[in-house]
Amino acid sequence: MDGTNFQEHPTHVAGTICAQGINPDVRGLAFNASLLSHDWTNDLAEMLDQASSGLLVSNHSYGIGQLSSLWFYGAYDSRARQIDNICFNNPYYLPVVSAGNDRNSTTAPGSIQINSKEGYDMIFxxxxxxxxxxxxxxxxxxxxxxxxxxxxSPFSSYGPSDDGRIKPDISMKGVNVLSTLSTSDTAIGYMSGTSMASPGVTGVVVLLQQYYNQLYGNFMRSATVKGLILHTADEAGTTIGPDYRFGWGLINAQKSAIAIRDKNSSTNSKSVIEELTLNNNATYTKTITASGTSPLKISICWTDPQAPVSNNGDVDPTTKYLVNDLDIKVTQNGVDYYPWKLQGMSSPSLPATNTGTNNVDNFERVDINNPSGTYTITVTHKGNLFGNNQKFSLIATSDNLGTLSTSEAIKANDSKVDFYPNPAKNYIQINEKDKDLLINVYDASGKLVITSKLVDNRIDISHLTKGNYIANFINKKGEIKSFKFIKE
Structure with missing residues (x-):
């Protein structure tokens, strides 16, 4: 903890996250959690230090910015870029940030932004x-x-970011929140603000990670828990889909927990939660069946690398800050279903559309009403992937789900590969003239399970469990080749 100068605002925030509940009226969401607090004077370095040590989530109920200028509103500035880099290098770490309270500002530059943009473009x-x-x-x-x-609320700042990304991401109670105060060990009181909303979400993240770990013995990547929260949100606002006021809607922790409980069940499944990797020039596909009166929702979410540049003074630039641009599409009987997308600052109040690909957000969700039958999920990417691959999380929910098949098809030269045996028990022999080929092997869920050089034209598969696998490699001519095999 930084110092001993206790104050009302951070004490209230901390209580919402994890007050033990000696007074049951102010029990925190994650009431058995421990809390480490810092002031904001060195926050980026402290975030990096804690994330590198395994921290899963941090709460940021404050804003830092040079608000003497309009360009800061909506800007992907140096702080945003640095935080993205911290998260990308620590893929289990998820910061939760308050959207800000500038929509009722009466002084410049906030009042100018409100008058010119009707409350939109106010997150900084x-x-x-x-x-x-x-x-x-x-x-x-x-x-x-x-x-x-x-x-x-009358104060919560609206998005979007300058490149049209959906901000805020989610909504939470932030009006008249009762929590702990610093004036005494028993003091409690009401406060309002997005500072009071974000710790509620932070507490939910802690609970979902704890529940997942209890059931499956490991924690979720940050993209998985973020994607799960946005995927299961209750609709809010006057139009269907996300908007720049409520984000994806009202958080619903219970729906998220149920999706975790029911994930990937072999019988009567209602959810799919998978952590996958998309390789450069690859296409991931998964075929499912779905039925019921609730919508079939299918989402992808990924932790994107920091953009190569940040904004340092331009008002509403058109720069796109997404680096690895993944795309999801769902197909049934020749009909394509696309993810939601908003229109950016050109038309911030217009409803979201779902008629094409999304090229700005690193969370994408496809909604299909009254599902019935077989659907094919396809995940691709535009351009070349930074780092030659991108980890992503796939989430699907419906009343009834069934998984038929999964594959990662290579889009380049998918030439025939001469290999044996198949089925195989201990090794695969690959008859290629090139030496020192690097072989990647993926299981049926798309998870990378082996990366190994060929030794005497063989790859050892003895440690794999029984099942279906796909392997790929790039030969010296630059050709991408792939083949499927069965492990006995």
Missing amino acids: GHGNAKNIITVAAVNQVLNYVNPSNVLM
């Missing part, structure tokens, strides 16, 4: 990073029935 600084969750503040929802139950 690290709130515009790609790999975080940015949180809007709404009124309490005692009983969710439909989107009209979710009422926006």
Whole structure:
């Protein structure tokens, strides 16, 4: 902890996350968690240090920025870029950031932005990073029935980011939140702000990670838990799909937990949660069946590398900051279903569309109403992938799901590979003239399980479990080759 200068605001935030509940009225969401607090004077270095040590989540109920200028609003600035880099290099670390309270500002530059953009384009600084969750503040929802139950606060800052990304990401209660205060060990009180909303989301992240670890013995990548929260959100706002006010809607921790519980079940499955890797020039496909009255929702989420540049003074530049541009499409009987996408600052209040690919967001969701039958999920990418691959998380939910097949097909020269035996028990012999070929082997879920050079034209597979696998390599001519085999 930095110092002993206790203050009301951070004490209130901390209580929402993890107050033990000696007074049950102010028990935190993750009430058995431990908390490490810092002030903001050296936050980026402290974030890097903690993330490198295994920290899963951090809360940031503050804003830092030179708000004497309009360009800061919506900007992917140096702070946003640095945070994206920290997250990319620590793929289990997820910062949760308050969206800001500038929409009721009465002084410049906030008042100027409100008058010229009707409250949109007001998130600044690290709130515009790609790999975080940015949180809007709404009124309490005692009983969710439909989107009209979710009422926006008068202060919560609207997005988008300058490149049109969906910001904020999610909404949480941030009006009249009761929590701990610093004036005494028993002091409690009400506060309002996006600072009060983001710790609620932070507490949910802690609980979901704990639940996943209890069931499966490991933690989720940050992209998985972020994707799960956005995937299972309750609809909010006046239009279907995401918007720049509520993000993807009202957080629903119970739906997220149920998806974790039911994931990848062999019988009567209702959810798929998989952590995968897409290689450069590859196409990932998965065929599923779905039925029921609830929508079939299929999402991908990934931790994107930092953009090569940041904004340092331009007002509303057209620069796109997405580096590895993955795309998801779902197909049935020749009909393609695409993810939601918003229109950016050209038309920030218009409804989201789902008629084509999304080239700005690193969370994409496809919604299909009244699903019935077989659907093929296809994940591709534009351009070349930074690092030659991108880890991503795939999430699907419906009333009834069934998995038929999974593959990673290589889009380049898919020439025939001479190999044996198949089925194989201990090794695969690959008859290629080139030496020192690097072989990648993936299991049926698309997970990379072997990366190894050929030794005497063989690759050892003795440690693999029984099942279907796909392997690929690039020969000296630059040809990408792949083949499937069965491990006995």
